[in-house]
Amino acid sequence: MKLKVRPAKENDLMLIFKWANDPLTRKMSFNQNPISLETHKEWFYKIVATHTHLFIVEGKNLDNWLPVAQVRVDKNGEISMSLASEFRGQHLATPVIKTVIDYCGNFNLPLKELVAHIKPENIASIKTFKRAGFHFVRETMINQHPCLEYIYKI
Numbered sequence: 001m002k003l004k005v006r007p008a009k010e011n012d013l014m015l016i017f018k019w020a021n022d023p024l025t026r027k028m029s030f031n032q033n034p035i036s037l038e039t040h041k042e043w044f045y046k047i048v049a050t051h052t053h054l055f056i057v058e059g060k061n062l063d064n065w066l067p068v069a070q071v072r073v074d075k076n077g078e079i080s081m082s083l084a085s086e087f088r089g090q091h092l093a094t095p096v097i098k099t100v101i102d103y104c105g106n107f108n109l110p111l112k113e114l115v116a117h118i119k120p121e122n123i124a125s126i127k128t129f130k131r132a133g134f135h136f137v138r139e140t141m142i143n144q145h146p147c148l149e150y151i152y153k154i
Contacts, residue, residue, distance in 0.1 A: 001059040001060060001061065001068075001090070001092060001095075002059065002060040003057055003058065003059050003060075003068065003092075003095055003096060003099045004057070004058050004060075004065070004099070005055050005056070005057050005058075005071075005099055005100055005103040006055065006056055006058065007053070007054065007055060007056075008048075008054040008055060008056050008070065009056075010048075012056055012067075012070075013040070013041065013044050015056075015067055015070075016040075016044065016054075016056075016070050017035070017037060017040045017044075019070060019082045019084060019085075020035050020040060020082065021034055021035055022082070022085050024085070024088075025082045028119055028121075028122045028125065030117075030119070030142045030143040030145050030147070031143060047072070050074075050075070052072060052073070052074045052075060053072070053073045053074075053104070054070065054071075054072050055070065055071045055072075055073070055100055055103070056069075056070055057069040057070070057071060057096045057099060057100065059087070059092065067084060068083065068084055068087045068092060068096060069081055069082060069083045069084060069087070069092070069093070069096045070082055071096065071097070071100045073100070073104060073111075073114065076115070077111045077112070077113050077114045077115050078114075078115050078116075078117070079097075079100075079114045079115065079116050079152075080116070080117075081093070081096060081097060081100075083096065093124070093125075093128040094128050094131040094132050097128065097129065097132040098132050098133075101114070101132070101133075101152065101154075105154070111154055112153070112154055113151050113152060113153050113154055114134070114151070114152040114154065115149060115150070115151055115152075116129045116134055116149070116150045116151075116152075117140070117142055117147045117148070117149055117150075118147060118148050118150065119145060119146070119147055119148075120139075120146055120147070120148055126148065126150075129150045129152075130150070132152065133152050134150035134151060134152045135150060135151055135152075136148060136149070136150055137149045137150065137151050
């Protein structure tokens with residue numbers, strides 16, 4: 001599937017809200033509680049107002065571009081992603097991350113590395129980030145959850 005990246009827009013708010021409350025996404029998040037629409041709106045507008053980059057990755061299916069994933073890269077290089085449930089199992093997660101890395105490189109973002117924090121039980125994400133060129137650095141804690149830290153040197 002051909003992929004392209006674009007910055008998230010205000011009309012993506014509900015799509016990202018839906019993805020954020022997907023049961024598997026919640027299970028693999030460091031905060032597993034469902035997200036209210038009000039909380040999501042506050043988060044979304046804060047992200048848009050700061051130096052955090054929120055991207056929508058679209059995939060071309062026949063003649064249509066469909067939203068496949070959202071990827072967030074904050075000003076410190078922290079990266080996270082969620083893949084739309086209907087595109088899981090299609091080996092798109094690694095290409096999504098690589099596409100965003102390439103996209104960021106085209107805009108010379110002032111980052112020397114990207115950092116991914118992944119729960120140890122999230123084997124799919126660990127494999128995805130490794131295939132995208134991330135390397136294990138250490139075990140750490142986030143919100144009282146053990147996690148693995150992976151780094152990608154730019």
